[in-house]
Amino acid sequence: xxxxxxxxxxxxxxxxxxxxxQIATEALRDYYKVLHVVYHWVNSIGxxxxxxxxxxxWVDRYVExxxxxxxxxxxxxxxxxxxxxxxxxxWSSKAARAMLGDALDHGLGNQGYTIPIRGPSxxxxxxxxxxxxxxxxxxxxxxxxxxxxMILAHELNKxxxxxxxxxxxxxxxxxxxxxxxxxxxxxxxxxxxxxxxxMQISEHTLRVYIESARHKLGAMNTTHAVARALSTGVxxx
Amino acid sequence: xxxxxxxxxxxxxxxxxxxxxQIATEALRDYYKVLHVVYHWVNSIGxxxxxxxxxxxWVDRYVExxxxxxxxxxxxxxxxxxxxxxxxxxWSSKAARAMLGDALDHGLGNQGYTIPIRGPSxxxxxxxxxxxxxxxxxxxxxxxxxxxxMILAHELNKxxxxxxxxxxxxxxxxxxxxxxxxxxxxxxxxxxxxxxxxMQISEHTLRVYIESARHKLGAMNTTHAVARALSTGVxxx
DNA sequence: TTCTTACTCCCCCAAAATAGTGAGTGAGAA
DNA sequence: TTCTCACTCACTATTTTGGGGGAGTAAGAA
Numbered sequence: 001x002x003x004x005x006x007x008x009x010x011x012x013x014x015x016x017x018x019x020x021x022q023i024a025t026e027a028l029r030d031y032y033k034v035l036h037v038v039y040h041w042v043n044s045i046g047x048x049x050x051x052x053x054x055x056x057x058w059v060d061r062y063v064e065x066x067x068x069x070x071x072x073x074x075x076x077x078x079x080x081x082x083x084x085x086x087x088x089x090x091w092s093s094k095a096a097r098a099m100l101g102d103a104l105d106h107g108l109g110n111q112g113y114t115i116p117i118r119g120p121s122x123x124x125x126x127x128x129x130x131x132x133x134x135x136x137x138x139x140x141x142x143x144x145x146x147x148x149x150m151i152l153a154h155e156l157n158k159x160x161x162x163x164x165x166x167x168x169x170x171x172x173x174x175x176x177x178x179x180x181x182x183x184x185x186x187x188x189x190x191x192x193x194x195x196x197x198x199m200q201i202s203e204h205t206l207r208v209y210i211e212s213a214r215h216k217l218g219a220m221n222t223t224h225a226v227a228r229a230l231s232t233g234v235x236x237x
Numbered sequence: 238x239x240x241x242x243x244x245x246x247x248x249x250x251x252x253x254x255x256x257x258x259q260i261a262t263e264a265l266r267d268y269y270k271v272l273h274v275v276y277h278w279v280n281s282i283g284x285x286x287x288x289x290x291x292x293x294x295w296v297d298r299y300v301e302x303x304x305x306x307x308x309x310x311x312x313x314x315x316x317x318x319x320x321x322x323x324x325x326x327x328w329s330s331k332a333a334r335a336m337l338g339d340a341l342d343h344g345l346g347n348q349g350y351t352i353p354i355r356g357p358s359x360x361x362x363x364x365x366x367x368x369x370x371x372x373x374x375x376x377x378x379x380x381x382x383x384x385x386x387m388i389l390a391h392e393l394n395k396x397x398x399x400x401x402x403x404x405x406x407x408x409x410x411x412x413x414x415x416x417x418x419x420x421x422x423x424x425x426x427x428x429x430x431x432x433x434x435x436m437q438i439s440e441h442t443l444r445v446y447i448e449s450a451r452h453k454l455g456a457m458n459t460t461h462a463v464a465r466a467l468s469t470g471v472x473x474x
Numbered sequence: 475t476t477c478t479t480a481c482t483c484c485c486c487c488a489a490a491a492t493a494g495t496g497a498g499t500g501a502g503a504a
Numbered sequence: 505t506t507c508t509c510a511c512t513c514a515c516t517a518t519t520t521t522g523g524g525g526g527a528g529t530a531a532g533a534a
Contacts, residue, residue, distance in 0.1 A: 080356075082395055442512050459491075479531085489523095499510100502507100502510105
């Protein structure tokens with residue numbers, strides 16, 4: 001039993017495999033005396049990865065039911081910089097409440113706290129604590145531990161990065177300034193004529209940029225190219 | 238003189254104006270005994286905002302020379318999740334070294350440490366400490382203070398968000414499940430026929446979803462709609 | 475120097491997307 | 505109950521995009 005934050009951090013920092021992180025989340029669960037501790041991320045092409053104490057059944061069900069698409073936690077964290085207390089999210093939709101009920105049936109607690117961390121290329125990591133508790137008790141617990149949890153989230157994230165070798169700049173294509181300009185105009189809603197006018201070039205030239213950007217981004221069409229440019233962070237609209 | 242981390246955090250949390258944050262960065266500079274402490278961000282439409290101890294001359298020069306476009310710190314932080322020690326970045330390009338020399342002339346130290354924080358729509362915040370020091374001393378200093386600095390960065394960020402009212406979920410339109418599905422398929426690069434097949438509906442029906450999503454998102458065309466859906470976080474690709 | 479890369483311009487034609495209509499079902503809310 | 509909204513399907517004409525060519529200049533790197 002690990003009984004200090006320092007030791008928890010050490011065990012994370014010394015992790016050399018995903019399994020070590022798995023063990024670390026279990027230790028954190030015991031340390032904080034909560035039901036579940038989970039770290040996971042989703043990258044820009046939808047691959048997932050993680051370590052945590054959710055039961056395999058719940059994870060499978062989550063994937064199977066495609067809860068990712070309507071989970072208020074995901075949705076809430078995606079729109080914010082800051083951590084969220086689950087109770088403060090919008091659970092009004094029927095689907096969200098159904099998911100919550102389903103989660104409770106699979107051994108999750110009614111309270112949660114999730115810290116979002118975002119990366120350069122649409123990577124999106126979540127560090128979650130889940131427990132059974134009254135609203136006040138949970139809020140107080142979070143308030144007491146928020147800073148430590150932030151540090152833990154970042155340390156877990158750092159390790160996960162090492163394992164997955166993210167931030168590999170080679171994978172993010174370099175677009176030329178004009179290509180970036182073209183993508184940006186399109187992302188702003190201009191058509192080719194408008195974008196060409198904006199960039200003060202002929203529409204033919206603009207097309208060259210769009211085409212080359214599309215190839216560099218490995219996109220099927222213009223919409224795809226803009227989507228990739230946005231979600232990999234090469235353009236900002 | 239504020240002489241404990243707790244007091245520093247309190248002064249940030251109690252800030253009610255940007256000037257309070259400015260004072261907080263000055264207090265942090267004195268607390269850590271460094272040359273400069275800066276927090277600033279860039280939002281999705283390129284607006285900047287910040288508080289810090291850089292001289293107005295340097296800030297003006299930075300903007301005037303458009304250093305933002307080639308600053309290795311910006312570039313490095315943009316490609317990483319994790320904080321960067323400036324010395325570890327790639328300063329090989331002529332422009333980068335020229336900028337560094339210019340920075341030293343404007344009162345910056347040779348060492349720096351920058352923590353990037355990313356937001357939902359390309360928002361991008363940086364918290365930087367800058368000082369004159371030997372490599373080893375600086376590395377040791379950072380290693381000792383990394384966790385505290387992370388907490389400080391997040392607290393500053395939280396305040397900055399309050400002032401600017403980002404992440405205002407009320408402004409993001411609600412798309413129906415099918416509309417979300419349609420946008421997601423398009424963002425993945427499918428054309429209408431493929432998306433319709435994927436969603437198991439006729440192409441005509443798919444078009445209705447695209448149209449209604451476009452109207453809800455206030456977009457000029459499909460590409461624009463997908464771009465808005467992505468950058469407001471209503472879909473995840 | 476040579477070589478690459480970014481930048482600019484032009485053609486043609488098929489394929490895809492868009493705009494403007496329309497209508498009918500079922501579920502849930504007021 | 506009535507009313508709204510999500511969901512499903514259809515037609516026609518017009519505009520926009522996509523894919524295939526080719527070609528020349530200027531700047532910077534090897």
